Amino acid sequence: MPRLTDARKELRRTQITEAALRCFSRKGLERTSIAEITAESGLSAGSIYTHYRNKAELVQASAHAALAKHAELLGTYAASQSPPDPDELLARLIDGIDPVKSRVAVQVWGEATVDPIIRGVLVDMIDRLRSMMQTCIEAWLVKLEGLEPAEARERAAPIAQRVLALYLAELLHTSLQSPTEQAAS
Amino acid sequence: MPRLTDARKELRRTQITEAALRCFSRKGLERTSIAEITAESGLSAGSIYTHYRNKAELVQASAHAALAKHAELLGTYAASQSPPDPDELLARLIDGIDPVKSRVAVQVWGEATVDPIIRGVLVDMIDRLRSMMQTCIEAWLVKLEGLEPAEARERAAPIAQRVLALYLAELLHTSLQSPTEQAAS
DNA sequence: GTCTATACGATGATAGAC
DNA sequence: GTCTATCATCGTATAGAC
Numbered sequence A, B: 001m002p003r004l005t006d007a008r009k010e011l012r013r014t015q016i017t018e019a020a021l022r023c024f025s026r027k028g029l030e031r032t033s034i035a036e037i038t039a040e041s042g043l044s045a046g047s048i049y050t051h052y053r054n055k056a057e058l059v060q061a062s063a064h065a066a067l068a069k070h071a072e073l074l075g076t077y078a079a080s081q082s083p084p085d086p087d088e089l090l091a092r093l094i095d096g097i098d099p100v101k102s103r104v105a106v107q108v109w110g111e112a113t114v115d116p117i118i119r120g121v122l123v124d125m126i127d128r129l130r131s132m133m134q135t136c137i138e139a140w141l142v143k144l145e146g147l148e149p150a151e152a153r154e155r156a157a158p159i160a161q162r163v164l165a166l167y168l169a170e171l172l173h174t175s176l177q178s179p180t181e182q183a184a185s
Numbered sequence C: 001g002t003c004t005a006t007a008c009g010a011t012g013a014t015a016g017a018c
Numbered sequence D: 001g002t003c004t005a006t007c008a009t010c011g012t013a014t015a016g017a018c
Helices: A003-027 A034-041 A045-051 A055-078 A086-095 A099-112 A116-143 A149-177 B003-027 B034-041 B045-051 B055-078 B086-095 B099-112 B116-143 B149-177
Strands: none
Touching: A003 A034, A003 A045, A003 A055, A003 A099, A034 A045, A055 A086, A055 A099, A055 A116, A086 A116, A086 A149, A099 A116, A099 A149, A099 B099, A099 B149, A116 A149, A116 B149, A149 B099, A149 B116, A149 B149, B003 B034, B003 B045, B003 B055, B003 B099, B034 B045, B055 B086, B055 B099, B055 B116, B086 B116, B086 B149, B099 B116, B099 B149, B116 B149
16 A cells, blocks of 8 residues: 555545635636636646546535535633533634635535535534533533533534534624625636 | 606616516626617617616626615514524525525626625625624513623624625525526527 | 527546556 | 646626727
8 A cells, every 4th residue: 555655646636626716715616717726736737637536526525625614623622621602612613714624615505405415514613512511511511610411412413513503603794894806717 | 846756757767677687687797688678678789778877787787676675674673672692593594585586686796796886885785784683682682681882792792793604605505406407508 | 670590619527648 | 547738718898889
């Protein structure tokens, strides 16, 4: 197994998706052309197509990468020894929102409306977010509010649901606030 | 002033946007071609371009139409004699969500991320929604909770903010639940 | 005002050299 | 694996007849 080769391969793929994410944040998932991604990545069209079968695959990979970063942040809190209360959790998550990534995230929402694969990626990620929030809130209810594990689990679910909703709304809000450097089509 | 002519003109325009909205709901704002809208509307490309300067203008008009319908529903509650409490208000709004329109609405969010004009339309509509929610909640606080108008106004704002957030999140949820009849790009 | 037919541009994707 | 050059396709927008 050529481990080094695989690692380099993956490195190239992320190099491409990183460049793509920057382009998407400026022009959107659809209106970004492959040419722009080649310019941003410093690679060529041919090279990109050896790593991704077509543009749809690249968009999917980029969407996954964009959403995963949101989950990463939450993961650190979920694993924390002293879990924050729901308000504090929400505040920290909001504080961690990156305007650039928020734009791509909201674009992914729109695309998920129409593309089943992107939708699968998004639904999956949202479920993971909710699950992690629930874990975090559950731990808080047990450790700091003194609830029984059984009752904590029961009460954590609806709270997590609402924290998630407020977080998503804030994501939308952020994506609309940050200025666009791009003229209308 | 040829009033009848203007009325017919407006009628044609809505006929076009209605057809466009159905197409958008299936294929998205960008991947819907003018040809598909002509087919859906029963008109021709030439006809459409006499009513809208270009596709961007048509998308803007359609976006406005899609969002306005959400506001209409809320307007009836805001003007109601017996305003519902926040939970009930939210429940009714959610109950009134149309899956087809929810998809277009979320697509508009994504587009607003990139297109300043669409963003203006969206931000405007969101502000109107929040304002109407606030009015509704304010009336409820005064009439049914017996608060002073001054305090009601103060306390209504953050509640409206949260109801709005929960509503938007539910809109996203609905847009992801309804099945897509369209293959990936 | 509406249609048919078309020009023009843009873009996704590939072939073949290195 | 990567690049350059190219192709084929598709979609917007327009011109001109009715």
